[in-house]
Amino acid sequence: xxxxxxxxxxxxxxxxxxxxxxxxxxxxxxxxxxxxxxxxxxxxxxxxxxxxxxxxxxxxxxxxxxxxxxxxxxxxxxxxxxxxxxxxxxxxxxxxxxxxxxxxxxxxxxxxxxxxxxxxxxxxxxxxxxxxxxxxxxxxxxxxxxxxxxxxxxxxxxxxxxxxxxxxxxxxxxxxxxxxxxxxxxxxxxxxxxxxxxxxxxxxxxxxxxxxxxxxxxxxxxxxxxxxxxxxxxxxxxxxxxxxxxxxxxxxxxxxxxxxxxxxxxxxxxxxxxxxx
Amino acid sequence: xxxxxxxxxxxxxxxxxxxxxxxxxxxxxxxxxxxxxxxxxxxxxxxxxxxxxxxxxxxxxxxxxxxxxxxxxxxxxxxxxxxxxxxxxxxxxxxxxxxxxxxxxxxxxxxxxxxxxxxxxxxxxxxxxxxxxxxxxxxxxxxxxxxxxxxxxxxxxxxxxxxxxxxxxxxxxxxxxxxxxxxxxxxxxxxxxxxxxxxxxxxxxxxxxxxxxxxxxxxxxxxxxxxxxxxxxxxxxxxxxxxxxxxxxxxxxxxxxxxxxxxxxxxxxxxxxxxxxxxxxxxxxxxxxxxxxxxxxxxxxxxxxxxxxxxxxx
Ligand SMILES: [Fe+2]
Ligand SMILES: [Fe+2]
Numbered sequence: 001x002x003x004x005x006x007x008x009x010x011x012x013x014x015x016x017x018x019x020x021x022x023x024x025x026x027x028x029x030x031x032x033x034x035x036x037x038x039x040x041x042x043x044x045x046x047x048x049x050x051x052x053x054x055x056x057x058x059x060x061x062x063x064x065x066x067x068x069x070x071x072x073x074x075x076x077x078x079x080x081x082x083x084x085x086x087x088x089x090x091x092x093x094x095x096x097x098x099x100x101x102x103x104x105x106x107x108x109x110x111x112x113x114x115x116x117x118x119x120x121x122x123x124x125x126x127x128x129x130x131x132x133x134x135x136x137x138x139x140x141x142x143x144x145x146x147x148x149x150x151x152x153x154x155x156x157x158x159x160x161x162x163x164x165x166x167x168x169x170x171x172x173x174x175x176x177x178x179x180x181x182x183x184x185x186x187x188x189x190x191x192x193x194x195x196x197x198x199x200x201x202x203x204x205x206x207x208x209x210x211x212x213x214x215x216x217x218x219x220x221x222x223x224x225x226x227x228x229x230x231x232x233x234x235x236x237x238x239x240x241x242x243x244x245x246x247x248x249x250x251x252x253x254x255x256x257x258x259x260x261x262x263x264x265x266x267x268x269x270x271x272x273x274x275x276x277x
Numbered sequence: 278x279x280x281x282x283x284x285x286x287x288x289x290x291x292x293x294x295x296x297x298x299x300x301x302x303x304x305x306x307x308x309x310x311x312x313x314x315x316x317x318x319x320x321x322x323x324x325x326x327x328x329x330x331x332x333x334x335x336x337x338x339x340x341x342x343x344x345x346x347x348x349x350x351x352x353x354x355x356x357x358x359x360x361x362x363x364x365x366x367x368x369x370x371x372x373x374x375x376x377x378x379x380x381x382x383x384x385x386x387x388x389x390x391x392x393x394x395x396x397x398x399x400x401x402x403x404x405x406x407x408x409x410x411x412x413x414x415x416x417x418x419x420x421x422x423x424x425x426x427x428x429x430x431x432x433x434x435x436x437x438x439x440x441x442x443x444x445x446x447x448x449x450x451x452x453x454x455x456x457x458x459x460x461x462x463x464x465x466x467x468x469x470x471x472x473x474x475x476x477x478x479x480x481x482x483x484x485x486x487x488x489x490x491x492x493x494x495x496x497x498x499x500x501x502x503x504x505x506x507x508x509x510x511x512x513x514x515x516x517x518x519x520x521x522x523x524x525x526x527x528x529x530x531x532x533x534x535x536x537x538x539x540x541x542x543x544x545x546x547x548x549x550x551x552x553x554x555x556x557x558x559x560x561x562x563x564x565x566x567x568x569x570x571x572x573x574x575x576x577x578x579x580x581x582x583x584x585x586x587x588x589x590x591x
Contacts, residue, residue, distance in 0.1 A: 033336075037331060040330045040331065040339075040343050041330075041331065043323065043327050043330055043343060043346050043347065043350075044323035044324050044327035044346060044350075044558075044562075045327075045558065045561075045562040046562065046566065047562070047565065047566025047567075047569040047570060048566055048569070048570055049320070049350055049353060049354055049357075050354070051569075052347075052350050053347055053350045053351060053354075056343055056346070056347040056350070057347065059343055060340055060343050060344060060347070063336060063339060063340050063343070064340060066336065067336050067337070067340070070336070095336055096335045096336060099336055100334075100335075119565070120565075120566065120569045121569075172576075173572060173573055173576040174569070174572050174573075174576075176576055176579065177571070177572025177573065177575045177576040178568070178571055178572045178575045180568050180571070180572070181568055181569070181571070181572030181575075184568065264331050264332055265331060265332065267332050268332060268333075268334040268392055269334055269335075272450065272452060272453070274450065275334075275449055275450050275452070275453055276445060276449060277334035277335050277338055277392075277445060277446075277449075
């Protein structure tokens with residue numbers, strides 16, 4: 001059973017760099033999938049029809065990115081484990097075994113993406129933080145020595161450029177809209193700010209001595225911060241003074257929300273584990 | 278010839294009626310009612326399928342389902358725009374939906390309780406919608422006809438995707454087969470009702486046919502639907518839940534059983550299993566979006582004033 005392979009705890013790494021590449025790819029995939037899942041909660045419930053379509057589109061883009069990344073991770077895992085374990089006892093991994101049969105502790109997404117969608121203000125502000133991160137991340141990842149990751153980044157870069165622009169426009173529009181919208185945005189910022197630090201703080205799989213495959217988050221932190229400050233200031237919003245930042249997602253230590261996301265998302269696969277859909 | 282005669286002559290000779298053309302008031306009202314009802318159906322129709330996005334069984338199915346529901350939102354947009362050319366605003370139409378004055382297709386008042394419902398809806402509900410809508414691509418009102426061309430292309434895609442979901446289930450485990458048959462059992466009769474009352478109880482049909490807003494009667498379209506589904510079900514190896522369904526060699530059509538019209542009128546009048554949930558969900562989304570729409574308007578207004586100030590200063 002594929003379900004019995006614990007991806008998060010490859011206890012016997014084939015070699016460290018492969019192990020790291022798998023975890024890094026899964027981390028990028030998990031970020032995209034969980035935020036895609038969250039955004040799709042808006043489908044059919046958006047504040048206006050055009051924006052219902054826009055947020056669904058972003059969800060689709062993110063799930064598309066997640067699929068490419070999981071497919072790649074599955075290939076890497078299958079290659080790696082075939083060297084060690086008899087193939088017949090371990091059916092191959094796929095994008096779906098990785099998405100539907102890992103536990104919360106094995107998910108490596110940042111906490112930011114698993115938080116509830118909140119009101120439209122929380123949703124667009126979270127999107128803006130995340131898309132700006134993805135924008136600078138993919139911009140660098142396009143030059144990764146790993147050709148597959150570079151190609152995925154290349155393919156996704158245009159999408160996230162649009163996501164960043166769309167969400168920045170909404171942050172400004174709502175921050176500088178009415179008194180109510182301003183208050184709601186400030187509240188959203190106060191709530192979300194403590195979850196932004198993790199995006200740019202390297203996890204174990206994001207530190208690489210020679211820095212050829214993985215994006216060095218320190219190299220994009222300044223650009224991210226500048227862009228965020230510029231847009232928030234145009235939106236007349238104040239970054240909270242409390243500098244405390246939450247973390248843990250990259251190590252598999254999540255908020256209480258992730259368990260609910262996974263139990264809903266994984267329900268059919270786990271209820272009928274041998275079925276094709 | 279008077280205006281009415283000129284109008285009817287255009288209709289008779291298949292010249293499209295355009296927004297600026299003269300048209301009888303009743304024609305306009307009929308179209309507003311029909312197009313807005315159609316638009317509302319697209320929007321409310323997002324809810325039963327949206328219900329399974331978070332639980333779709335594979336990532337590919339999830340993506341296809343989001344795209345499908347999003348297509349329906351797009352259909353709603355085209356149709357609201359087409360109705361607006363007749364002199365009613367989207368806000369007014371939405372207010373009519375929320376107050377209960379405007380109707381939407383009753384099919385969406387049924388619950389989606391299993392994944393197989395995503396297949397059954399695509400196959401049967403989108404399938405029935407196509408039967409109704411393909412003739413509308415040639416309907417007499419130009420903006421409606423053009424909108425329908427685009428919509429029909431996507432609907433037939435949805436229909437194939439739905440059938441494919443069922444096909445996979447029909448070849449799956451025993452549990453999946455049971456799920457598949459159960460969904461067909463639940464969606465078959467409500468889909469048959471989508472064509473509306475029998476011809477002799479459909480008072481508006483005559484006039485709509487004369488205006489070429491409608492080109493086939495309810496019963497004609499329903500028969501066509503039965504004939505197609507009765508063949509397609511064989512590929513699935515499932516059953517249509519109608520013991521009277523059989524091929525009639527003389528008529529060259531399938532005979533079928535009695536529709537439960539009492540259920541139909543009950544659901545139309547608000548007593549379906551999900552009427553309240555569907556409308557509540559729409560109203561909630563609209564009300565919770567109010568501050569967003571207000572802020573967007575306020576911001577646009579500020580931007581305009583800023584641009585004006587700048588141009589004055591320059
Ligand atoms: Fe549609
Ligand atoms: Fe459709």
